[in-house]
Amino acid sequence: MSPESSTPAQNAKLAKLTGYPECVRQAYERFCMKRNPDDLQCVVFGALAFLLSTKPATPLDQLPDTSLLQQDIGADSLAITELVFLLEELFDISIKNEEIMAIRTLGDLRAFVLAKVPLQSMA
């Protein structure tokens, strides 16, 4: 993916965020250009917040890292599966079941994505 211009592949990936909040789409576009970890977290936490049936009173990035995705945040197992599929599609990664099972908290999710998604441009 070219870091400086929109490619058909990038547009196809952006289309997967149709219906998601604009801030998530913008963060994804910025991440594709700059590969900045803060933008990556905006995409992941913004998408997760959108997938929750009850919107969090506090933005996810202001909650403690120890917050449990299911019990504290209210993510049901389907929402987590939706998030995993979206991340695989957006970032061309493959996430194993064991990896999903190991992600229990917001901190786990943040660390997992940072380790899994290449921060160097793939161009």
Next chain:
Amino acid sequence: MSRREVVITGLGFISSIGNSNEAVLDSIKELRHGIEPFEFLSGQDSAVKVAGTVKDFNVSSTNCLEWTHPAAYTVPREILRGLAPHGLYAYCATLQAIQDAGLDPAEVGNEDTGLYCASAGSPRQLHHYMRQLTEGGAKRGHPMGVVSSISGTLNFNLGAAFKIRGANCGFSSACASSSHALGYAYDDIVLGRLKRMLVVAGEDLNAESMLPFLGMRALSLNANPDTASRPFDAGRDGFVGTGGGVALILEEGALARARGARIYAQIAGWGQAADGHNIMISQPNGDGLALAMRRALKDACIEPDGIGYINAHATSTPAGDLSEARAIATVFPPGTHQPWVSSTKALTGHGLSMAGALEGAICALAIHHQIIPGAANISRLDPACAHLRLPLTSLSESPGTVLHNSSGFGGSNVCLVMKPER
């Protein structure tokens, strides 16, 4: 011991002829059809030019987040995510029916309330998700790919959405599916297994759901929306497809009366029989349907001369309508009592697995509002159907006890008996 009474207390429609009870009733009274020019494949000419369109919804995208629906409905994203296009229609119809019946969520989500559904699934969504899967090298598939696509999609989604705990099941007998759902829902209440049933059916309206019927030469090629669906007319040339969602609430009579519910109609019994003849085509003499009608009459303990109106399955295909006309002549021989007969598919189009629920709900409205639905679009009656007593306009009189016919692929025939509450 007398048989438990089963009554219909709630109706919901998202249909080509209206998205409310009032709109559907008006369309039936005035014989106003819901068929319009329809482009099945964007930018491509299709031999099929018309359909019974669903108004005020846009589900043309494969992404449910882009769908729109009337503002009167609230559809949370966690419900929307698993729905097929017809799931959205059916969800809205179910909300309508529950409100119409005056039920609160606890009266639906309990051990005594069940849900029976019918739909053919969503070939469009299935195709979309399969393409997504194969384009990704079969490494990953959308998590909602199965539950929003396969033929159980309505019962999966609505069962969870409405917290159904009594029973949850889907029926798959093609165009008889939702009449089977009504019949078995009736049985479960009569047998005392359950006290209240939601019967919900739906169909997509798109190229993937309808155009395959072109391959079997079942669809009308008539481009005129005013005449394309004309059951029993000599010029009929196939059915006009329609989509939508329909919901009915069935209750044990004593339960409905105890809570002061408004009762549309009573289901008095039903019957079914099979043709044992052909994958698609009805047995030419309608023997299976005639047997289903006789069994329904026997189950309801009523003689043929007690029937005032038959809502025919007739889809406007040359062979199917003729077979049903012969079945009716078998049960109601010419020279004996002749009930009124019409197929409301002339107005709605053919809703496939939803047809039985759509027409059952129309019969409930007709019984409650004392209307005999007219037989629309007959300009030249097929001489082979001349024995049928067809009301060419809707009549402002009670239909009395009603037979409601459905037939599906594989020679599956269902007949329900409905009547005014006692």
